Amino acid sequence: MSSSPVMSSPPINIVEELQVITAQNLEKLEVSKYYEVIRELGKGTYGKVDLVVHKIRGTKMALKFLKKKTTKLRSFLREYSISLYLSPCPFIINMFGIAFETDDYYVFAQEYAVAGDLFDIIPPQVGLPEPVAKRCVHQVGIALDYMHYKKLVHRDIKPENVLIFDRECRKVKLSDFGMTRRAGSPVKRVSGTIPYTAPELCGAAEPAEGFCVEPATDVWAFGVLLFCMLTGNFPWEKALPTDAFYEEFSRWQRARRVGGGPVPSQWRRFTDEALRMFRKLLSLDPQRRCSVKEVFRHFGRCWMVDSEVGISVGAAAAAGGGSGSVMGSHQGALSSTSEEDEEDEDLLVDRMKQQTLSPVVCGGPKGGAMETGSPQGHHYTTVVGMPPGGYERMPRDNTSGSRILVTTPIEICV
Numbered sequence: 059m060s061s062s063p064v065m066s067s068p069p070i071n072i073v074e075e076l077q078v079i080t081a082q083n084l085e086k087l088e089v090s091k092y093y094e095v096i097r098e099l100g101k102g103t104y105g106k107v108d109l110v111v112h113k114i115r116g117t118k119m120a121l122k123f124l125k126k127k128t129t130k131l132r133s134f135l136r137e138y139s140i141s142l143y144l145s146p147c148p149f150i151i152n153m154f155g156i157a158f159e160t161d162d163y164y165v166f167a168q169e170y171a172v173a174g175d176l177f178d179i180i181p182p183q184v185g186l187p188e189p190v191a192k193r194c195v196h197q198v199g200i201a202l203d204y205m206h207y208k209k210l211v212h213r214d215i216k217p218e219n220v221l222i223f224d225r226e227c228r229k230v231k232l233s234d235f236g237m238t239r240r241a242g243s244p245v246k247r248v249s250g251t252i253p254y255t256a257p258e259l260c261g262a263a264e265p266a267e268g269f270c271v272e273p274a275t276d277v278w279a280f281g282v283l284l285f286c287m288l289t290g291n292f293p294w295e296k297a298l299p300t301d302a303f304y305e306e307f308s309r310w311q312r313a314r315r316v317g318g319g320p321v322p323s324q325w326r327r328f329t330d331e332a333l334r335m336f337r338k339l340l341s342l343d344p345q346r347r348c349s350v351k352e353v354f355r356h357f358g359r360c361w362m363v364d365s366e367v368g369i370s371v372g373a374a375a376a377a378g379g380g381s382g383s384v385m386g387s388h389q390g391a392l393s394s395t396s397e398e399d400e401e402d403e404d405l406l407v408d409r410m411k412q413q414t415l416s417p418v419v420c421g422g423p424k425g426g427a428m429e430t431g432s433p434q435g436h437h438y439t440t441v442v443g444m445p446p447g448g449y450e451r452m453p454r455d456n457t458s459g460s461r462i463l464v465t466t467p468i469e470i471c472v
């Protein structure tokens with residue numbers, strides 16, 4: 059029996075039990091003995107992710123290395139166990155059931171996402187085509203809804219944590235559960251604020267003050283993610299009154315109750331339907347914020363004004379002008395235009411919720427994707443002083459002020 063600290067109290071649920079079992083079986087290994095390292099896939103706050111090939115089986119895997127210097131054993135065990143617990147969901151990165159330690163790192167193995175992460179394919183200032191964005195939102199939405207059903211909150215929703223298997227987003231998976239906690243559990247304030255951080259976490263509370271983990275913070279980040287995907291910009295740098303972009307948005311949100319106000323300039327590219335959805339996802343009051351499922355109700359309609367114009371010129375006339383009825387053909391495989399599709403959606407989510415857990419030691423990834431060989435470097439460059447609204451990779455602890463992509467600001471023109 060291990061004398062690990064995780065053994066001190068009896069396990070109260072399956073995730074904790076997984077942590078105990080993993081701690082008992084954590085072996086010290088030399089990576090080069092079993093794996094050939096092909097290249098680095100990415101770097102994060104706490105370590106790195108390498109693409110490797112298992113020397114005996116020839117299987118490609120992504121090994122996540124967490125530095126022992128900055129990662130407690132308990133944190134590693136929690137991230138690994140939560141990832142394993144959630145991996146039966148088809149839209150969450152799969153696990154190999156392999157965890158070990160080296161002299162300097164704690165390590166676990168994940169399936170390899172051949173096309174990298176979502177950040178790499180969002181064209182800055184432009185955004186993804188609406189059908190591609192919707193396809194991605196659909197899958198991430200199901201993953202997040204699944205997590206919330208399991209009473210877990212991701213707490214680090216951003217494009218870098220959405221892994222992709224093709225550039226058309228036909229297969230995407232949510233990853234990185236290092237920040238994930240059980241809903242309702244108390245946590246300390248995280249230092250640094252990124253554009254995805256919900257206003258209730260950016261704001262008034264003293265730095266030392268704690269929070270209760272709530273799914274509503276994921277819903278907010280999901281709303282910001284949608285904006286980024288569709289525009290290639292952040293809506294604001296921080297959800298604080300000192301941020302002019304955020305202030306304009308929150309004024310518009312508050313004005314709703316007194317008859318509405320002008321739509322902020324950055325948001326005018328969205329259709330009324332999309333604006334209705336954003337208002338619910340990005341409700342300033344976490345108590346009034348909708349659930350992730352809300353987006354599923356809006357798939358059948360156009361979200362971008364441009365694509366609405368495109369459709370009205372073409373097929374809409376033939377369809378008698380009912381814009382809702384023609385979106386399906388325009389939006390390709392993803393769109394759900396009828397109640398029937400919404401029912402399919404609910405069925406899929408329900409079926410996943412009923413899934414039982416896979417065993418602790420499992421086989422390879424579920425889906426066999428073709429490797430595209432897309433290069434996956436993280437282009438970290440330090441460029442200080444980027445204007446708000448630009449689009450860049452966001453390290454979790456964004457206190458350094460380092461910048462990645464230099465872009466021009468969006469002007470506020472009211």
Ligand SMILES: Nc1ncnc2c1ncn2[C@@H]1O[C@H](COP(=O)(O)OP(=O)(O)OP(=O)(O)O)[C@@H](O)[C@H]1O
Nearest residue numbers: 099100102103104107120169170171175218234454
């Ligand atoms: N399974 C995978 N397949 C392909 N690329 C991956 C995989 N896992 C991670 N990556 C790449 O490595 C990057 C960092 O991974 P990850 O987010 O898990 O690390 P992290 O240290 O938790 O990062 P952060 O501090 O930004 O949250 C990802 O953004 C992605 O580009």
